[in-house]
Amino acid sequence: MRLAAALSAVGKTAATIMLAARPVSRSAATTAREVKVVFGRLRCRIRALALVDDLSGSQAAVLTRLHKDGPSSTSVLARAEAVSHQAIGAILAVLDERGFIQRSPDPTDGRRQLISLTDAGLAQAENTIGHGRTGWPGYCRTDLAKTNAEQCGMRWHF
Numbered sequence: 689m690r691l692a693a694a695l696s697a698v699g700k701t702a703a704t705i706m707l708a709a710r711p712v713s714r715s716a717a718t719t720a721r722e723v724k725v726v727f728g729r730l731r732c733r734i735r736a737l738a739l740v741d742d743l744s745g746s747q748a749a750v751l752t753r754l755h756k757d758g759p760s761s762t763s764v765l766a767r768a769e770a771v772s773h774q775a776i777g778a779i780l781a782v783l784d785e786r787g788f789i790q791r792s793p794d795p796t797d798g799r800r801q802l803i804s805l806t807d808a809g810l811a812q813a814e815n816t817i818g819h820g821r822t823g824w825p826g827y828c829r830t831d832l833a834k835t836n837a838e839q840c841g842m843r844w845h846f
Contacts, residue, residue: 755813
């Protein structure tokens with residue numbers, strides 16, 4: 689999700705350059721338009737890939753973090769993902785409903801719960817990680833970049 693927000697910010701920056709009060713060169717305006725088109729296509733592709741496993745970027749990130757770091761508390765996950773306690777609560781509610789996580793009492797602090805992956809969550813996390821290595825980055829490096837380079841008249845080296 690952070691990637692989508694960053695892409696959106698870059699697209700807005702390109703639009704701002706195009707609408708700046710000071711005059712900009714024709715090549716700068718053309719480049720800004722091309723950047724806006726490319727990032728628009730990236731946003732569309734990110735949304736399309738998100739539908740593959742039906743998890744949002746934030747949900748997939750939490751699954752991946754639990755897979756990598758092991759059981760964790762809600763507050764530690766919220767800090768690690770840079771989201772509010774309410775947001776992590778909503779993310780965990782979806783993951784819990786789908787059977788990807790389980791909650792258990794923290795043996796060192798009875799007030800906290802530890803969140804860990806279930807077998808289904810572990811399988812989904814491994815699928816998400818594997819898909820990320822071959823899916824989006826591979827597509828971004830090859831097909832999408834080449835297509836956009838050709839459409840924008842740019843030269844890309846792979």
